[in-house]
Amino acid sequence: MSAALIARHEWRRFAAQPFAWTLAAVAVALMAWQFLLALQAFLALAPRLGGLKDAPGITDLVAIPLLRSFSNLLVLLVPLITMRAIAGERRTQSLPLLLAAGIGNARIVVGKYFGAFGYVLAILALIVAMPLALEFGTALDLGRIAAATLGLVLFASALTAIGILCSTWTSQPALAAASAFALSSLLAIIDAGARMQGVDNGGINYLAMPTHIEPFFRGLVASVDAIYFILITVVALALAAHRLDRLRSVAD
Amino acid sequence: MTPAAPILALEKVSRILAGRPVVRGLDLSLRRGEVLGLLGVNGAGKSTTLRMIAGVLAPSQGVVRIDGEDLHEQPGLARRRIGYLPEVPPLHAELTVEEYLDFCARLRALGRGAAAAVAQSIERCGLVDVRRRLIGALSKGFRQRVGLAQAVLHDPELIVLDEPASGLDPVQALRLREIVRGLGADHAVVLSTHVLPDVLACCDRVAILHEGELRHQGVLNATEGDIVLRVGVARAMTATDWRRVPIVVAAEPMDAPTEGRKWRLRLHAGASVPTLAAAIVEHGFGLEELRAEQAALEETFLAIASGGTVQAAA
Numbered sequence: 410m411s412a413a414l415i416a417r418h419e420w421r422r423f424a425a426q427p428f429a430w431t432l433a434a435v436a437v438a439l440m441a442w443q444f445l446l447a448l449q450a451f452l453a454l455a456p457r458l459g460g461l462k463d464a465p466g467i468t469d470l471v472a473i474p475l476l477r478s479f480s481n482l483l484v485l486l487v488p489l490i491t492m493r494a495i496a497g498e499r500r501t502q503s504l505p506l507l508l509a510a511g512i513g514n515a516r517i518v519v520g521k522y523f524g525a526f527g528y529v530l531a532i533l534a535l536i537v538a539m540p541l542a543l544e545f546g547t548a549l550d551l552g553r554i555a556a557a558t559l560g561l562v563l564f565a566s567a568l569t570a571i572g573i574l575c576s577t578w579t580s581q582p583a584l585a586a587a588s589a590f591a592l593s594s595l596l597a598i599i600d601a602g603a604r605m606q607g608v609d610n611g612g613i614n615y616l617a618m619p620t621h622i623e624p625f626f627r628g629l630v631a632s633v634d635a636i637y638f639i640l641i642t643v644v645a646l647a648l649a650a651h652r653l654d655r656l657r658s659v660a661d
Numbered sequence: 662m663t664p665a666a667p668i669l670a671l672e673k674v675s676r677i678l679a680g681r682p683v684v685r686g687l688d689l690s691l692r693r694g695e696v697l698g699l700l701g702v703n704g705a706g707k708s709t710t711l712r713m714i715a716g717v718l719a720p721s722q723g724v725v726r727i728d729g730e731d732l733h734e735q736p737g738l739a740r741r742r743i744g745y746l747p748e749v750p751p752l753h754a755e756l757t758v759e760e761y762l763d764f765c766a767r768l769r770a771l772g773r774g775a776a777a778a779v780a781q782s783i784e785r786c787g788l789v790d791v792r793r794r795l796i797g798a799l800s801k802g803f804r805q806r807v808g809l810a811q812a813v814l815h816d817p818e819l820i821v822l823d824e825p826a827s828g829l830d831p832v833q834a835l836r837l838r839e840i841v842r843g844l845g846a847d848h849a850v851v852l853s854t855h856v857l858p859d860v861l862a863c864c865d866r867v868a869i870l871h872e873g874e875l876r877h878q879g880v881l882n883a884t885e886g887d888i889v890l891r892v893g894v895a896r897a898m899t900a901t902d903w904r905r906v907p908i909v910v911a912a913e914p915m916d917a918p919t920e921g922r923k924w925r926l927r928l929h930a931g932a933s934v935p936t937l938a939a940a941i942v943e944h945g946f947g948l949e950e951l952r953a954e955q956a957a958l959e960e961t962f963l964a965i966a967s968g969g970t971v972q973a974a975a
Contacts, residue, residue: 411768418764425755506751506811508717510768511740657719 411512412520419494419524429490429528436486437535443478444539447471468550472540473626476557479536480622483529483565484597488589490528491572492582494521495653499580504656514653518573518646526569533561553628560625563638564618568593570645577652593618596641666729667692668742668818668849669714674723676709676873683709685873687723693818696845698864699853702966706873707853708748711823714851715745727819740769744817748824750808754797758788758807761796762814769815782814786840802833809837813844820850826859838862842916857959861891861925862915867958869965876965890926890937895947897921906940908932923950 423429451470458464498504507517537558543549568589575589576582600617603609614620621634667690676684684706691697701707712718713725716732716739725732727742739745753761762782766775783792786806791799796807805825812820825841826834841863844850852863860867869877898921903912908929915923928937934951941948 414764414767421760421764422753422755501752501754502747502749503751503753505712505715505717505745505747506765506768509715509739509743509745511716511737511743512768513736657717 411510412516412523415507415512415517415520416523416527419521420527423524423528432486432489433528433532433535436482436532439482440475440479440536441539444471444475447474448543466550467543467547468540468553471543472549472554473557475540476537476554476561477626479533480561480564483561483568484593485590486532487525487529487565487568488572488575488586488593491525491569491576491589492586493576494525494573495576495649496579496582496585497576499656500582508657514657515646515650518577518650518653521576522570522573522646522649525573526566529565529569530562533558533565537561550628556628556630557626559630560622560634563625563635564622567618567638567641567645570642570649571596574645574649574652577649577656667726668728669851670724670726670729671710671714672724672726674710674713674720674725676706676713676718677721678709683873684713684720684870687870687873687875689868689875689878691819691849691851693849694845694847695866696841696850696852696864698860698867699851699870700855700857700860700867700962701853701870702855705870707855707870708823709873710870711745711821711851711853712747714819715739715743715747715821717745717747741815742818744812744815744820746808746812746820746822746825748827750804751811752796752804752807755795757795758783758792758799758810761807762810765811766814771815778814778816782810785813785843786810787836802829802836805829805833805837806840809840813848818849820844820848822850822852824854825852826854826856834859857962861958869962871965877961890928890934891915891950891952892924892926892937892941892948893950894922894924894941895949896945898924898946902944902946905944906937908936908940 448471451467454470495504498507537554540549540554544551571592572585572589575592576585578588579585596616596618598617600608600611600614600620603611603613608614615637618638621637624631624634669689669691671687671689674684674687675682687706687710689697699707699710709718713720714732716725716736719733727738730738732738753764756764759779762779763775766778771778783789786809788803788806788810791803796804799807805828809822809825812822822841826837829837838859841850841852845863845865850863852859854860867877868875898912900912900914903909903924903926909926910929911927913925914921915925926937938948938951941951
């Protein structure tokens with residue numbers, strides 16, 4: 410109940426901040442531009458694709474690349490959304506409002522998480538709506554788009570939890586954003602060297618986020634990939650709650 | 662008749678921060694209807710003590726009890742029973758006063774009573790005219806009042822105020838004192854400050870902290886040579902009435918101007934307390950209270966701040 414209250418309050422605060430609207434506008438504009446470019450390229454290519462056997466469709470050439478591109482943007486976007494969650498409260502010294510309200514640390518963290526995650530999901534919904542709009546004029550592979558969307562939701566959840574965790578480490582929102590970006594980027598490229606060496610099935614590959622998001626883009630929903638993102642989310646939120654507990658033990 | 666059990670009790674409370682003891686073996690108690698002034702120089706441990714009382718910070722040793730219950734064991738007690746205004750009010754600048762207080766009310770689990778509590782708190786703290794304005798656009802005085810409104814809107818038994826008049830102009834500070842005095846009538850209030858007039862104007866009891874230790878507690882007794890007195894009379898008085906008493910140099914009201922029953926009087930040098938008492942009786946003002954405290958309190962505070970110790974007064 411308290412977590413839901415905090416989450417709703419976070420949404421209200423997002424709605425009252427020009428920064429949040431600007432961020433959403435920039436993200437949607439960027440993706441809309443990419444979408445239109447991809448659509449134009451597809452229309453130019455379509456006559457030649459018609460004669461090919463098993464030719465890629467608009468889902469392969471427009472929808473999925475757009476969603477994959479958005480996953481890259483999320484690595485940058487989410488830290489900017491989550492940076493104020495706790496760090497901003499500490500900077501403006503408003504955190505005691507929550508700490509003195511007799512709410513558990515876990516509920517505060519979960520409330521902040523859902524507040525930020527709800528905002529990320531709203532942007533995601535706008536992005537997914539772009540390729541879905543093509544359904545009116547052509548046949549999309551809706552199953553594959555659904556799988557990719559589910560992958561993005563899980564991916565965004567993990568990034569949001571990492572952002573909330575980083576936001577508990579400092580009272581400087583910019584530093585929180587930078588550390589969340591660094592940590593998310595590390596998880597995104599941690600197996601890049603191994604892949605260059607031809608290793609694509611080792612432990613290090615399992616740690617990397619692209620290993621688990623790519624199957625969703627191919628239309629494969631595997632529980633191992635979903636569990637990976639859920640695990641990151643839960644661990645990051647647990648660490649954030651623990652950090653909040655530590656904040657009660659030191660003057661802040 | 663036995664006195665009511667204390668709402669707040671600190672038992673041998675200590676707090677270590679960064680390896681340094683900030684509060685040491687603190688014992689304090691507070692009952693409903695009392696306003697306790699926590700005095701001390703900067704770094705004396707006042708804010709840390711208040712954070713522990715509010716449940717924001719856990720004690721390293723000792724127990725903070727709210728109505729007999731251990732606050733650290735049952736943090737939920739803080740939700741309804743404690744109102745806390747930190748030194749910097751915990752505000753959300755992007756919201757209006759009403760939106761913010763509505764959130765605070767729901768945070769304190771007021772449920773359906775939230776709207777009524779918000780309205781009452783807005784009225785009580787003089788925020789009616791700014792209720793729909795963004796908090797970020799308010800003056801410091803109003804923001805302080807919004808902070809106070811969030812601390813009292815759930816009608817807590819214990820109100821914890823950390824330097825509530827800090828940075829306010831004299832008019833705003835006076836208004837805030839009136840609000841705190843009003844709250845003290847039916848709540849237990851702990852007020853931290855290093856401003857002596859705030860304590861004199863608002864508090865029933867004083868505790869002086871120095872280097873994390875309680876060095877003095879209680880109401881200071883009059884001492885010989887005091888020339889500033891706190892006087893309570895039965896009749897509603899004005900400053901003009903006091904001019905009829907020749908030994909009174911200045912008279913300052915300590916309650917609401919319309920009541921005129923509690924005054925701070927400055928006497929001519931050499932005037933004695935019995936002389937004043939006799940004059941008040943002679944004029945038929947109805948003497949109810951007479952004590953000298955400012956000079957004594959100031960003396961005690963300065964003695965402690967400079968490293969001395971004063972025995973606790975009864």
